[in-house]
Amino acid sequence: MAVQLMQEMWQGEISTVTIGAVKEEGGSRAYSIKIGGEQSLPCLFKEGAIPNKPEIAFEIWDIAPNDWPSELSKEYGHALNDPFLWAEKCVKEYKARSLCVRLQGAHPDSGDKGPGEEAAFIRQLLDKVNVPLIILGTGDDTKDNLLLPACSEAAKGERCLIGSAVQDNYKTIAVSLLADGHNIIAESPIDINIAKQLNILISDMGLPLERIVINPTIGALGYGLEYAYSIMERARLAALSGDKTVASPFVCFVGQEAWRAKEAKVEDSRQGVMWEVLTATALIQAGADLLVMRHPLAIEKVNKYIDKLCS
Amino acid sequence: MALSGLDIYRLLPKTNCRECGFATCLVFAMQLAKKAVSIDKCPSLSKESRAALEASAQPPIKLVTLGIGEAKFEAGNESVMFRHEEKFHRPCGIGFIIEDSLSNVLIKDKIIKINKLKFERIGQKLEVNLVAIKQKESAKRFTEVVKLVADNTSLALVLMSDDLTGLKQALDITANRKPLIYHATKENLPQIAELAKDYNAALVATGEDLDAVSGLTVELNNLGISELILETGDKPIAEKIWDLTQMRRLALKKNNRSLGYPSLVVINQADPFEEAQEAASYIAKYAGIVLIKGVEPFEILPLVTLRQNIYSDPQKPLQIEPKLYPIGQVNDKSPVLVTTNFSLTYYTVLGEVEASKIPSYIVSVDTEGMSVLTAWAAEKFTPHKITESINKLGVKDAVKHKRLIIPGYVAVISGELEDESGFEIIVGPKEAAGIPSFLKNLPINT
Numbered sequence: 001m002a003v004q005l006m007q008e009m010w011q012g013e014i015s016t017v018t019i020g021a022v023k024e025e026g027g028s029r030a031y032s033i034k035i036g037g038e039q040s041l042p043c044l045f046k047e048g049a050i051p052n053k054p055e056i057a058f059e060i061w062d063i064a065p066n067d068w069p070s071e072l073s074k075e076y077g078h079a080l081n082d083p084f085l086w087a088e089k090c091v092k093e094y095k096a097r098s099l100c101v102r103l104q105g106a107h108p109d110s111g112d113k114g115p116g117e118e119a120a121f122i123r124q125l126l127d128k129v130n131v132p133l134i135i136l137g138t139g140d141d142t143k144d145n146l147l148l149p150a151c152s153e154a155a156k157g158e159r160c161l162i163g164s165a166v167q168d169n170y171k172t173i174a175v176s177l178l179a180d181g182h183n184i185i186a187e188s189p190i191d192i193n194i195a196k197q198l199n200i201l202i203s204d205m206g207l208p209l210e211r212i213v214i215n216p217t218i219g220a221l222g223y224g225l226e227y228a229y230s231i232m233e234r235a236r237l238a239a240l241s242g243d244k245t246v247a248s249p250f251v252c253f254v255g256q257e258a259w260r261a262k263e264a265k266v267e268d269s270r271q272g273v274m275w276e277v278l279t280a281t282a283l284i285q286a287g288a289d290l291l292v293m294r295h296p297l298a299i300e301k302v303n304k305y306i307d308k309l310c311s
Numbered sequence: 312m313a314l315s316g317l318d319i320y321r322l323l324p325k326t327n328c329r330e331c332g333f334a335t336c337l338v339f340a341m342q343l344a345k346k347a348v349s350i351d352k353c354p355s356l357s358k359e360s361r362a363a364l365e366a367s368a369q370p371p372i373k374l375v376t377l378g379i380g381e382a383k384f385e386a387g388n389e390s391v392m393f394r395h396e397e398k399f400h401r402p403c404g405i406g407f408i409i410e411d412s413l414s415n416v417l418i419k420d421k422i423i424k425i426n427k428l429k430f431e432r433i434g435q436k437l438e439v440n441l442v443a444i445k446q447k448e449s450a451k452r453f454t455e456v457v458k459l460v461a462d463n464t465s466l467a468l469v470l471m472s473d474d475l476t477g478l479k480q481a482l483d484i485t486a487n488r489k490p491l492i493y494h495a496t497k498e499n500l501p502q503i504a505e506l507a508k509d510y511n512a513a514l515v516a517t518g519e520d521l522d523a524v525s526g527l528t529v530e531l532n533n534l535g536i537s538e539l540i541l542e543t544g545d546k547p548i549a550e551k552i553w554d555l556t557q558m559r560r561l562a563l564k565k566n567n568r569s570l571g572y573p574s575l576v577v578i579n580q581a582d583p584f585e586e587a588q589e590a591a592s593y594i595a596k597y598a599g600i601v602l603i604k605g606v607e608p609f610e611i612l613p614l615v616t617l618r619q620n621i622y623s624d625p626q627k628p629l630q631i632e633p634k635l636y637p638i639g640q641v642n643d644k645s646p647v648l649v650t651t652n653f654s655l656t657y658y659t660v661l662g663e664v665e666a667s668k669i670p671s672y673i674v675s676v677d678t679e680g681m682s683v684l685t686a687w688a689a690e691k692f693t694p695h696k697i698t699e700s701i702n703k704l705g706v707k708d709a710v711k712h713k714r715l716i717i718p719g720y721v722a723v724i725s726g727e728l729e730d731e732s733g734f735e736i737i738v739g740p741k742e743a744a745g746i747p748s749f750l751k752n753l754p755i756n757t
Binding site for chain 2: 003004044219225226230234237270274275282304305
């Protein structure tokens, strides 16, 4: 007996965001990556195109992290003290397709490096490695408003993804990124309405929706993962039903959250890796497009999973 | 799918005979729709109408029960495609496959490990559910191993074999445990149906695709078997998710009875990470049971935690009792930290206080399960509410000092809280992760 299948017909489509510009486009990246573009829910290839695989960016810092558990930091060893060495290790040894650099050293509480110094660092980093780059500020609004415009200018033409813009602090960042040809991360606190509102505010400033990536703010496995999971599912359903204002790809900071869980910091180091792996897996099932991760083995496993899903 | 009052009315005799106790058939129909009365009250219902009404009263995905006693496990009765629409009801069963070709020593070792897979997170017990014994050897060896497993675990059992003799012998010794028989296929259907019937056991129906599975369930129903769990063949993850999604959709939205049963997925991956990733995908996407091989806690704790997340009720935040909780060997000089009674918040704070190794009190204020910022915005975590809580919960009796530590995110209330409570307010870190270093650097001056 033939079963009559039930196919969803979606009107909407997630916007495609391109990160990284090659020489012909005015940048110096070896290639660019594309995220988003889905016309269907995760894995449901038969109901619409899913043209781009989820991408993983290795997270690196401009200073040696002081809060990474040893199960994680031992993987990188002394490279943690030298961001250029660290970046090259990710690209050469672990075959990172993209990097996400967090300018923690500019945070007022952890070094307070000046915008000029960090901008020069970003330019140098771009010269050392040629993969697409994601740049994160400190999360301190006042500092980010000085820091991110300087870095944006230093990376002009490289079509980076830079953030985070938040509801109370998006104008200065958006203006710079618009001028320098970058994409923006719009961060909302596990709230679909704020995500929508922020996308509208940013696009009103002239930065088109095709250059916005939503950071829905995730919790790790066991630490509120389900809230982000459902917010992402709801946003995706709304976007596929035709709401363009939430039809942006998602970036999820998986490594940052997973390695804070106390279950990740146990003697059996495989458990921490598994914590990061399953946090990523669940979010891919909710629609994550770009995952920023930390442990090389976790990244290897999730990449393999993505290949299996999309083969 | 539930029928509306008007749908039901169309099936009634429309004679308004009042035998049912209601003035009109329409009123009776409305009561039926609310499930306030039984259709038996109508004396002149046609056979066809009765069948249609009875079918509509059944849940779209049948509830199937396996195992007995404390290890009883239920799957089915799901009602939505997305957890935010209501909630996912019955947490996906996690089971472990043991092959009878292993030595008895290894099997026992595995069962000991499985029995130890009990965890507790945010006040909930997280447990695994099933042990599946798979026949690779003779019927005799299979039966022996089934007995060995049954004697050493109380978990629900799955009997996996293509050998009817083996299954029959295994059922002889485990039928009282409500095992699951794996599996009916188009090759063995009449014989295995008879076994399931004789031993009153639930049965997995396996077909390579939805058409085949649906065909099997119709035949099995005709043979009087309805305790079924469905499986489509071995296939790539995305195709499996397509099958699971279609089964759930067709059962819920199209009232397709031949697919209205819980589903099962057997995962065949040697690498524990890849195995867990597949299991996690199916836990998120509608599987009723997943069977795996790995039994190590580093794999299973993350999996049962994921299941807890996906199956938590989105409308009801997990709450803990508002109380003054002593952590460690407290005395009247111990610091007092104020937080909310949202369990995620409380347990995160608890974990960090424990990690600091500094005995402390945690006051969980009744914020109706809201987190710190949400509760503050909703006026459930105001100076007044906090003062009320510390008075009611006996903070003044527990400690001699008059200092309260509040979350950094609500630093703004410290002045008002100081005035209202009479306590000195110390603003703590914004994130719980900052608690250990914060407590260690706290000057103790009593």
